[in-house]
Amino acid sequence: MSRISLVRQLSRAALFALSIHAAALAQPVSSLEQLLNDKQYAAFHLRADREAPGNAEASFLKGKSFHLGLGVEQDLAAARLWYGEAFDLGSARAAHNIGRILLDEKAPDEAIAWFEKALAMGLKKPTLFNLGKAYTPTPPRFPQDIEHAIVLAEKAAHYYEQAYLIDPQVDTAALVGRSLVQVVDYSRVQKEQDMPAGRRDVAASRAGAIKWLTLAMNQGSAAAATNFGTMLLMEKNEADARPLFERGAAGGNAMAHYQLGRMEKQEDEASRARALAAFEEAARLGSKEAGYYLLPIYQEMFEAAQYSSAKLEVLANKLARLDQEEWGRELQSVRKLQTWRKFLSVEQAKAASLPALPVRLKACGLLNGQEFERPYHMVEGDWNLVAYHVGDVEPTPTGIIGTTRQGCAVLPGPFPDRLRQQMKKGSIFALQFIGIALPLKMTVNKQHIALGLHPREVALPVDPSFGF
Numbered sequence: 001m002s003r004i005s006l007v008r009q010l011s012r013a014a015l016f017a018l019s020i021h022a023a024a025l026a027q028p029v030s031s032l033e034q035l036l037n038d039k040q041y042a043a044f045h046l047r048a049d050r051e052a053p054g055n056a057e058a059s060f061l062k063g064k065s066f067h068l069g070l071g072v073e074q075d076l077a078a079a080r081l082w083y084g085e086a087f088d089l090g091s092a093r094a095a096h097n098i099g100r101i102l103l104d105e106k107a108p109d110e111a112i113a114w115f116e117k118a119l120a121m122g123l124k125k126p127t128l129f130n131l132g133k134a135y136t137p138t139p140p141r142f143p144q145d146i147e148h149a150i151v152l153a154e155k156a157a158h159y160y161e162q163a164y165l166i167d168p169q170v171d172t173a174a175l176v177g178r179s180l181v182q183v184v185d186y187s188r189v190q191k192e193q194d195m196p197a198g199r200r201d202v203a204a205s206r207a208g209a210i211k212w213l214t215l216a217m218n219q220g221s222a223a224a225a226t227n228f229g230t231m232l233l234m235e236k237n238e239a240d241a242r243p244l245f246e247r248g249a250a251g252g253n254a255m256a257h258y259q260l261g262r263m264e265k266q267e268d269e270a271s272r273a274r275a276l277a278a279f280e281e282a283a284r285l286g287s288k289e290a291g292y293y294l295l296p297i298y299q300e301m302f303e304a305a306q307y308s309s310a311k312l313e314v315l316a317n318k319l320a321r322l323d324q325e326e327w328g329r330e331l332q333s334v335r336k337l338q339t340w341r342k343f344l345s346v347e348q349a350k351a352a353s354l355p356a357l358p359v360r361l362k363a364c365g366l367l368n369g370q371e372f373e374r375p376y377h378m379v380e381g382d383w384n385l386v387a388y389h390v391g392d393v394e395p396t397p398t399g400i401i402g403t404t405r406q407g408c409a410v411l412p413g414p415f416p417d418r419l420r421q422q423m424k425k426g427s428i429f430a431l432q433f434i435g436i437a438l439p440l441k442m443t444v445n446k447q448h449i450a451l452g453l454h455p456r457e458v459a460l461p462v463d464p465s466f467g468f
Contacts, residue, residue, distance in 0.1 A: 036061055041071025052082075056089035060097075067097060076101055092121035099130065108134040125167055132160035132175060137182065146186050147198055153182035154200070157208070170216050174224040177213035180205045181231045188234065206231075222251025229259060238263060249278075254285035261293060283322050291326055298330060306393050312338050340461060341393060343439075348390050348426035350442060354449055359415040359423070363431060363440060363453045364408040383409060383431045387419070388439075388461075390426040395437060395461065398429070415451075430461065437461045 029037065032051065035044040045065070051058040063082030066075045080101060086094035099114035111134045118127045137152035157179035164172040183205040190197045209231060216224035229244030242263060248256030261278030264271045276297060282290035298315065305311035312334055319331040382403055386395035398419060402411050409431055419429070423442075429451065430437045439458065440451040 030057060032058060033061055036065065036070060039070075041065075045071055052085075054089065056086050056091040056094070059083075059086035059089060060091045060094045063094060063097065067101065087117075090121075092118045092123035095121060096123055096127050096130070099127075099134070103130065103134055125163070128159050128163035128166070129172060132156045132158075132163060132172075132179070135159060136179065140186070143193065143195060146190055146195060150183055150186045150190075150198070150200070153179045153186070154205075157183065157205075161212075170219040170221050171223070173212050173219070174216035174221045174227065177209050177211075177216060177224055178227045180209035180212065181227050184209060184231060185234050217247070220251070222248045222253040222256065225251070226253045226256040226259070229256065233259060233263075249281070252285065254282045254287040254290075257282035257285065258287045258290045261290065280318065280321075283326070286323065288326060295330075302330075302334065306337065307391065309338070309341060312341070337393065343458065344388055344393065344428070347428045347439065347442075348388070351423045351428050352426040354423060354442060355444060357444070357447065357449050359420055359449045359451060361402075361409055361411050361415065361440075361451045363438075363451065365453060366404050366407045366409065383433050385411075385419075386430050386432045386437060387422060387427045388430065389422070393461075395430065395432065402431075 067079035083094040096118035099111040102111035135156040137149040140149040160176040213224040213228040226248035229241040232241040264275035279290040385400040430439045443450045
């Protein structure tokens with residue numbers, strides 16, 4: 001298997017559902033900390049500033065106020081200074097929170113060092129949980145990284161298990177199981193690829209994963225059901241994986257919906273519809289992986305919908321329900337095409353009702369630095385006259401090539417009668433330059449119809465593939 005194929009396999013294996021830990025510290029709260037908790041920030045800072053020199057708790061709470069932006073602007077550098085002073089005075093919580101800042105900054109190795117200091121000082125909760133989080137491996141990019149990822153996953157499982165023993169939260173149980181699934185799956189890849197591996201009991205890890213995932217599932221964890229299903233799917237046991245994914249999906253787990261979509265064979269219309277619905281729900285719930293499957297489907301829908309306002313609206317509504325950071329460009333493409341189609345419809349209706357008068361071209365402002373050159377960066381030179389016929393969203397060349405003189409478009413001769421006849425049928429025209437086409441506005445004068453340029457803010461022709 002190639003390195004790229006292996007990386008893809010590992011990426012799929014690492015699509016484990018995430019859980020959120022919500023355990024709170026359970027220890028007495030001082031009157032100073034109570035002021036902070038009660039959002040009495042002015043009184044807190046006044047007292048904390050007075051008590052902080054040489055006081056571990058006051059220094060820690062000052063650090064916390066800057067860490068979270070409580071009564072002051074958030075300032076992580078200031079937070080670390082106060083936490084550092086509190087740590088020097090013996091605060092385990094300060095050591096833990098320095099670790100949290102580092103973990104949030106994607107520096108897990110440095111975070112682990114501070115979490116271990118907090119643990120050595122006796123702060124088990126929530127230090128054990130955050131050690132599990134810090135040790136959780138990212139998907140290995142290269143084959144030589146797999147063994148290290150397994151070691152990290154084993155450590156993550158250990159710390160999550162210790163965290164559960166002192167605070168039995170269902171999400172923590174699910175994370176123990178997830179970490180052991182990583183051990184099992186990465187070990188499977190090692191074996192399949194005949195890679196060097198450390199000595200470990202993979203069967204025991206698998207049994208542990210089942211134990212912890214079942215424990216969490218019995219308490220309603222959708223993430224645990226999804227991770228259990230993922231392990232079985234990687235073992236090619238689709239029959240038993242599917243009901244687990246269905247259970248996870250019922251609990252609103254994005255990865256469960258994604259995996260159900262992947263499992264559809266898409267051999268008939270019903271299966272394709274189920275896959276689409278699963279991927280759409282996964283994307284709505286935040287799965288970026290679902291986008292890789294949705295993009296070609298939506299591209300096909302976009303191409304089929306170009307001549308149907310109703311189909312365009314269906315696609316726009318689908319895209320509007322998704323994360324706009326991921327899908328905003330595609331939605332913008334559909335909205336632009338909708339705007340262009342509406343503009344064409346209005347203008348083509350005007351063209352069909354024009355009186356029988358000669359047509360003259362009077363389109364100016366195209367010279368360098370003039371109104372229409374500036375936003376479109378055109379240069380003085382030749383252009384093509386193109387027609388938009390009724391029902392079309394893309395132009396048809398008319399065979400006429402004109403020039404630009406002193407910023408005005410100039411026809412090589414009189415406006416052809418054949419094009420005038422097309423106008424009677426609703427066709428409108430545009431000047432097509434390199435990279436841009438400018439629709440021509442029709443204005444009826446006493447003796448002729450003038451073709452000029454629309455205001456710059458008018459809808460412009462849309463490239464059907466733009467945004468996709």
